[in-house]
Amino acid sequence: MSLERPVTPNPYDLLPATASFSVTSADVTDGQPLKDDQVAALGNTSPQLSWSGAPEGTRSYVVTCFDPDAPTPSGFWHWVLVDLPAGCTSLDTGAGAEGGAGLPGGAFMCRNDGGPKAFMGAAPPEGDQVHRYYFVVHAVGEDSLGVDSDASAAVVSFNLAFKTLGRAIIYGTYQH
Known part of the structure; x- marks a missing residue:
């Protein structure tokens, strides 16, 4: 059985277009392998x-990390951070x-697909293809996304589909 699968498109290209803005990182270089x-x-x-x-009109942020290359039909959510106040424009390592x-x-985290309400680092299956890890800052036009910490990543994403004003995207890669 081969683990090779076709490379999926950038999943955010499949969503309705929004404004874009800039995200940078001292730890992630866009399109390059993640640090240990x-x-x-x-x-x-x-x-x-x-x-x-x-x-303009951004009232809060949601930050996510998504791996569309996981061997599942729905990818794998590594981080879901909700309701960052609009005045927040950075997160420390x-x-x-x-x-x-x-x-x-009032920011909080929802469960990642590994279970904890926290960030989960890259963890592709050994020998699998290179995986992409999309770190996305979603600008939200409301003070709160309207979910609680028990919401699944899919529910957060569904709510973002209707409340996102813009997205800033940076991605890293990893292969085990």
Whole structure:
């Protein structure tokens, strides 16, 4: 049995178009392999992220990390951070640690597909193709997305489909 699958498109290209803005990271270089710190078995630490130029009317942010290359029909959600206040324009390395100590305002994390309400680093199956890890900052036009910490990543994404004003995207890769 071969684990080779066709490369899927950027999943955000399949959604309705929104404004774009900028995201940078001291830990992730766009399109390049992730550092060991962002790998589950080696560091399991969320990367530093900074963003600017969000669309007018942004009232909060959601930050996600999604792997569309996981061997499932629905990909794999590594991080779902909801309700960051509009004044927040960066996250320090490790902000996605379980418990969310140090998250600003009423921000909270939902479960990743591994189970915890935290960031989960890259963890593709051994020998599988290169996986892409999309770190996305979603600018939201409301103070709250309207979900709680028990919402699934799919429910968060569904709500984002109707409330997102813009997206800032950076991605890293990893192969085990």
